[in-house]
Amino acid sequence: MERKDYKSVGKAYRKKDSMQLLLGKPLYVDDITPDHALVVKILRSPYANAIIKNINTSIAKKVPGVVDVYTWEDVPKKRFTIAGQTYPEPSPYDRLILDQHVRFAGDAVAIIAAEDEKAAKKALKLIKVEYEKLEPVLDFHTAKDNPILVHPEENWTALCKVGADAKRNLVASGVDSHGDLDGVFKDCDIVLERTYHTKAYQQAMMETFRTYTEMDRYGRLHVISSTQIVFHVRRILSHALDIPKSRIRVEKPRIGGGFGAKQTSVCEMYPAFVTLKTGRPAKLIYTREESQIAASPRHEMEITVKLGANKDGTIRAIDLYTLSNSGAYGEHGPTTVGLSGHKSIPLYTGNLEAHRFSYDVVYTNHQAAGAYRGYGATQGIFALESIVNELAEQLGMDPTTIREKNMVREGMKMDAYYGEMANACALDKCLEHCKKMFDWDKKYPVRNMGNGKVRSAGVAMAMQGSSISNVDVGSATIKLGENGTYNLTIGAADMGTGCDTVLAQMAAECMDCSLDDVSVFGADTDVSPYDSGSYASSTTYLTGKAVEMACDDLKKQICTIGAEMIGCDVNDVIFNGKQVMTEDGKKSVSITDIAYKTQANSKYTGIGTASHSSPVSPPPYMVGMVEIELDLFTGKVDIIDYMAVVDCGIPINPALARIQTEGGIVQGIGHTLMENVTYDANGKPMESSFMQYKIPTRMDMGKLKVEFENSYEPTGPFGAKSIGEIVINTPGPAIAHAIYRATGKWYRELPITPEQIAMDLMEKESS
Amino acid sequence: MEIQITLNGKIIKDHVEPDCLLIDWVRKHGCYSVKRGCETSNCGLCTVFMDGKPVLSCSMLAARANGHNVQTLEGLQEEAKDFVAFIADQGADQCGFCNPGFVMNTISLLRENPNPTDDEIRAYLAGNLCRCSGYEGQLRGIRNYLNHKNK
Ligand code: FES
Numbered sequence A: 001m002e003r004k005d006y007k008s009v010g011k012a013y014r015k016k017d018s019m020q021l022l023l024g025k026p027l028y029v030d031d032i033t034p035d036h037a038l039v040v041k042i043l044r045s046p047y048a049n050a051i052i053k054n055i056n057t058s059i060a061k062k063v064p065g066v067v068d069v070y071t072w073e074d075v076p077k078k079r080f081t082i083a084g085q086t087y088p089e090p091s092p093y094d095r096l097i098l099d100q101h102v103r104f105a106g107d108a109v110a111i112i113a114a115e116d117e118k119a120a121k122k123a124l125k126l127i128k129v130e131y132e133k134l135e136p137v138l139d140f141h142t143a144k145d146n147p148i149l150v151h152p153e154e155n156w157t158a159l160c161k162v163g164a165d166a167k168r169n170l171v172a173s174g175v176d177s178h179g180d181l182d183g184v185f186k187d188c189d190i191v192l193e194r195t196y197h198t199k200a201y202q203q204a205m206m207e208t209f210r211t212y213t214e215m216d217r218y219g220r221l222h223v224i225s226s227t228q229i230v231f232h233v234r235r236i237l238s239h240a241l242d243i244p245k246s247r248i249r250v251e252k253p254r255i256g257g258g259f260g261a262k263q264t265s266v267c268e269m270y271p272a273f274v275t276l277k278t279g280r281p282a283k284l285i286y287t288r289e290e291s292q293i294a295a296s297p298r299h300e301m302e303i304t305v306k307l308g309a310n311k312d313g314t315i316r317a318i319d320l321y322t323l324s325n326s327g328a329y330g331e332h333g334p335t336t337v338g339l340s341g342h343k344s345i346p347l348y349t350g351n352l353e354a355h356r357f358s359y360d361v362v363y364t365n366h367q368a369a370g371a372y373r374g375y376g377a378t379q380g381i382f383a384l385e386s387i388v389n390e391l392a393e394q395l396g397m398d399p400t401t402i403r404e405k406n407m408v409r410e411g412m413k414m415d416a417y418y419g420e421m422a423n424a425c426a427l428d429k430c431l432e433h434c435k436k437m438f439d440w441d442k443k444y445p446v447r448n449m450g451n452g453k454v455r456s457a458g459v460a461m462a463m464q465g466s467s468i469s470n471v472d473v474g475s476a477t478i479k480l481g482e483n484g485t486y487n488l489t490i491g492a493a494d495m496g497t498g499c500d501t502v503l504a505q506m507a508a509e510c511m512d513c514s515l516d517d518v519s520v521f522g523a524d525t526d527v528s529p530y531d532s533g534s535y536a537s538s539t540t541y542l543t544g545k546a547v548e549m550a551c552d553d554l555k556k557q558i559c560t561i562g563a564e565m566i567g568c569d570v571n572d573v574i575f576n577g578k579q580v581m582t583e584d585g586k587k588s589v590s591i592t593d594i595a596y597k598t599q600a601n602s603k604y605t606g607i608g609t610a611s612h613s614s615p616v617s618p619p620p621y622m623v624g625m626v627e628i629e630l631d632l633f634t635g636k637v638d639i640i641d642y643m644a645v646v647d648c649g650i651p652i653n654p655a656l657a658r659i660q661t662e663g664g665i666v667q668g669i670g671h672t673l674m675e676n677v678t679y680d681a682n683g684k685p686m687e688s689s690f691m692q693y694k695i696p697t698r699m700d701m702g703k704l705k706v707e708f709e710n711s712y713e714p715t716g717p718f719g720a721k722s723i724g725e726i727v728i729n730t731p732g733p734a735i736a737h738a739i740y741r742a743t744g745k746w747y748r749e750l751p752i753t754p755e756q757i758a759m760d761l762m763e764k765e766s767s
Numbered sequence B: 001m002e003i004q005i006t007l008n009g010k011i012i013k014d015h016v017e018p019d020c021l022l023i024d025w026v027r028k029h030g031c032y033s034v035k036r037g038c039e040t041s042n043c044g045l046c047t048v049f050m051d052g053k054p055v056l057s058c059s060m061l062a063a064r065a066n067g068h069n070v071q072t073l074e075g076l077q078e079e080a081k082d083f084v085a086f087i088a089d090q091g092a093d094q095c096g097f098c099n100p101g102f103v104m105n106t107i108s109l110l111r112e113n114p115n116p117t118d119d120e121i122r123a124y125l126a127g128n129l130c131r132c133s134g135y136e137g138q139l140r141g142i143r144n145y146l147n148h149k150n151k
């Protein structure tokens, strides 16, 4: 149960690296790696689908300072995936470092290695390529069974049974159902069917993709990269370069944001290949343009939902079909789509009698999609939460009432969520709390402000998971240092979220010491215990549990050593953080002396280590409410207030949990109102910089207010669930709802731009 | 070409290519706090002071700073220290990549306007993008710092 007497857990500590970050110390890849490394640049295809007929690098190679230029002929011919997932990866093996067949405008054609940037850029222009242009597949509706194949090659493979078939442009396909769907639909008073469309968005982390590589003093490939997944990168590079994993070491320094983008090994293979070929240090820093056109954005999805309900608002059946656009390669295609159903439908477990979730994931000639915070759940929740709002409005019911009636509650079995139990669920309390804080009853009615502007409100709920059940591994090693302090070593990646600090807080709680007494190190494949990495909302929940277990392991050793030193049985002593003593307190030995004992005539390591996987993935829950002001003339939507209440179990660090929520909401606002990855008729990307791809500034987000309703997750460390991803899921449906309230029109496609609203309002007026 | 720039109080004479950008020049001279987040003057991460005024070093030639006084966060550690502690208390430092530009511009704001309103803060810092924090924590941090200072 939740305890109030924690010393470190539940406290809003500063991040351990705060002052270093805020004072601008050199901490990131480009700050800490040598300037004399070879500059690596990539020549990119101007065409969305083409075969390289001829490529002439001889003039480029003659540019002074150019060390070498590599083409598809120079690289290993075994296909692999760059998706950061547990082996065997569900994503298809459809990549080569360089391929003769280029599949999107921006796909890599050649790698240049040069002494400096100028020479590299000059060489870029001097490579002569003759392309055979092919018709691209640009509309994802027509991709499945299209005669044009994105991956016609014979050595394409899929390791897992996910319904992939390259001969049909399919990355995955499947169906999952429960109950007598047709029977229940027939018996419903109302059946609504709607189609929603969410777009590709760039994570737009401020630090672009970047990697430095060198041969280390043992002749091994040493990779320093801005990545969320050091262990997966090691395996991916071993596949890509066709060298043993034991010859590779991957570490990450501080990371300038990831949001899932860096859960794919987007750029590591290029400098790694250069270093292997030349033996020299190499560095690749993606430009913002490359991070816009050849990155790893969100999967565009079109979701058709059919909802069956009674007149009183009882939601009885949900049928959801997702068509997902994976782009030119299949990274995270088979898995993101799953969340669009599995992490939306269970929200309505309350009265749900039957459901079906089916999907197709297709290849097109767009840049390959990947992992982005929310990972499919965001798309599914936009669709489902929107249709529930449509149902409520159609029934004349308050949309919060319809949710109270149907939502999942603690103790329910969620058939649409792998049959898992909702063991910790405060969603009902989140809704009640948010309603009060937001003053829903007052703000829900549309208010004309008399100046051509109206104010209105919208609502949405959300869920996510905490780690991938039965797959992800979280690990931690904790070592006793000589003055009774600890070193915590992890393989998870703090990408700014503060997980180093959160995990240290747990260690401090377990070891009964102060947070300052725990130093954290991560992540380095040579040093860290294996961890799948920081993604799938797993770090606090899974690696956190591993920290708890590693501390238990170490405490046992401390007690054993202490008991030996004071000459009594290990079962008769206790450890209070400072000393090991007999229960009556008569005999004791300090932790410092115990630590020294591990260094002299010792058979104990003084190291505790543990790995953990979870059979369940407990969902965090959340409610978001938005008030907007909409200009009826220009169509401009201003966010006035965004309020949210989150159930992430027990927040280990409430300040960091709050910032996660605020950051996620603002990204969601961007996706709803302004961000979009688009292509011209030839498949060329349109948003190559922050000039065209606008992310929210501090003028675009109104006022945020975030509070928490705690539940206690029995399988999590100190009752914790996850928070990192769920927070991006409510703005889409909540804002679309508010816009409907203000304009009378449902926007089922994102983003909803002022131009569109203004044009629709004009049309409405003239008709 | 030959230039002379006073970088964080130190006079540096240097030979630069005419197209060398100020951001690359200050980084070459060890000022790694200065970050590049875009190439199009849209993110504010590369903010430095020239003669005390904030400029975007990604869109200024090093040659243009010839004869001027350039400051980066490396040279403003003391002035920044008190203030940034309040950002740290909010956990709003997050990934940190945008922090130096944000801190520089906030210093500039507070020099110009020691007691800004929330809206003035938002407007002044509008050019400083942050993808992690959602901005609200940065605002709370500045507000708390001002309250503390005015106590
Ligand atoms: S780097 Fe983005 S404004 Fe200078």
Ligand code: FES
Binding pocket: A206, A256, A257, A496, B092, B093, B094, B095, B096, B097, B098, B099, B129, B130, B131, B132, B133
């Ligand atoms: S803290 Fe990551 S971009 Fe601002």
